[in-house]
Amino acid sequence: MDRQPVLEGERLLLRPLASDDWDALFAIASDPAVWEQHPMHDRWREDVFRVFFDDALAKGGALAAIDKRDGSVVGTSRFQTLLAPEDDPEEQSSVEIGWTVLVPRLWGKGVNREMKRLMLEHAFRYVERVDFRVGENNWRSRIALENIGGMLTRRTDLTSYEGKRALHVIYAITRESFAEGPLMSGSC
Incomplete structure (x- = not known):
């Protein structure tokens, strides 16, 4: 899967x-409101955002939204972890989409919706499932994911940030649910 394609929407x-x-x-990320619900709530600081930005460049998969x-x-978003069935025979092929800043x-103008539709259309040429990892208290992102057809799974991811527990919940969209879901049933 090409994790850094050029994708064009309306x-x-x-x-x-x-x-x-x-x-x-x-300039976008330096607004504390962008991170107020995020587990890494201080990413508005230049030194903290620099780590995020450099990581995106180093790992590939990051896209700029123009x-x-x-x-x-x-804004920006990423195709992150890519899993193929040979990595884990019990697992579907999947990729993580996220790390989005807008x-x-x-917000609320359909731009994130268009960004995710473009990324999902691209991903489903290669994988069966897309995962989204979201901070458990990031209700803005959780509601946005539910509005595009993301289904909350039973999977979670527990990390630590500044010595505190940071629980992430995992949403998923399958190739089949995408084809029948809200991003394909109407315009963005």
Whole structure:
């Protein structure tokens, strides 16, 4: 699976993240409201966001979201962990989508919905399931995932941040549920 494709929708162009995107993305990420429900709530700080940004570049799979009207960077999202059945014979082929940052002025305007539709359409050419890992108290992201057809699974991920427990819940969309779901039944 190409984890850094160029994908184009009605309003967005998604392209591989580049080091030159730092200024535009940090301008978005430096707003504490972006991280208020996130387990890593201090990612608005430059030193903390720098680790996030450098990790995205190093691991590949990160995309910059470009507003087609004016060419500005309005966010980012990633294709993260890719699992093939040969990695675990009991498991479906899957990829994680997430690590999304979007400029607040576009929240609730259908932009995240379009971004996820483009990414899901691409992913389902290669995998059977897409997973989304979300902080358990990140209700903004959880509601957004449910609105695009994400189903809460019984799987969780427990990490530690600043010496505190950070529980993430896992949502999933299968190729079949995507084909029948809200992103394919109407416009974004």
